[in-house]
Amino acid sequence: MKEILKEKGYKATPARLAILKIFAKSKAPLTAENVHKELKRNKKNKDINEATVYRTLSLLEEGKILTKVDFRKESAFFELNQEHHHHITCLKCDTVEDFQSTAIEKVLRGIARNSSKFINIKDHSLELFGLCKNCVA
């Protein structure tokens, strides 16, 4: 964990380690508020400031340790930077399911190739929204 930070030239502070640990434990993307609340549940980390959380999230995103996820919410979500994948999220309960699709990546490459105005496609966002089995019931 410390290694990851030092590799990027970031100091391994208690706040950063605690925040990374929270992401390591979480199966779903988290907001700054999620992280801050989780920190407060632990006596050791209770005093880590909201501003520090935001600064840490930006730093880790910049260092490609975290990735920003674009749900249609007011606040930004982050997750550990892992293999390229997408999410399906429940409109009612916010359950998240990950998925990958080589078929989609392939189609997207074709679209990039056929574009009249663009040469260089760097990235894309793809998120599905629906109702999970529990919430449809």
Place this chain on the structure above:
Amino acid sequence: MKEILKEKGYKATPARLAILKIFAKSKAPLTAENVHKELKRNKKNKDINEATVYRTLSLLEEGKILTKVDFRKESAFFELNQEHHHHITCLKCDTVEDFQSTAIEKVLRGIARNSSKFINIKDHSLELFGLCKNCVA
């Protein structure tokens, strides 16, 4: 134009008509600020308030006359609700190109079908980001 508003039970006020006209003329999605600035360029609409613009955008979105577009920007973009499509946007100059892909829609239906947690996929967002020919040069 008035018809569209009255159909939904909305009053056809000058502000709403002016805002709709701006969207009808624009080829790219617009922010509230874009719209407000465009209104100010016309003597007749110069005094339409920012708050009215926001209220109108929400109303038109709710009435499915406008659709919100999720670029990775601080502010929200809207466009006239048209045939389902996606965008490629330039990371440098914000040029927008639209595209459609039955192949993608098909793959997404398959993914929805294979999901373990979800039964009902309502919607998805898909945006590509890259560099347009001008900005690569």
Place this chain on the structure above:
DNA sequence: TTTACTGCAAACCATTTGCAAGCAT
């Protein structure tokens, strides 16, 4: 007339920032 709409200014909420103190290296 009646109810929806608008302008204005204040409020909001997520996020950012300046500064002085504190800590990792």
Place this chain on the structure above:
DNA sequence: ATGCTTGCAAATGGTTTGCAGTAAA
């Protein structure tokens, strides 16, 4: 010792809202 980090509080920027006046139906 040095400069990156942090806490705190204030500022920011996009967006929303209460209220009293105005206009569409």
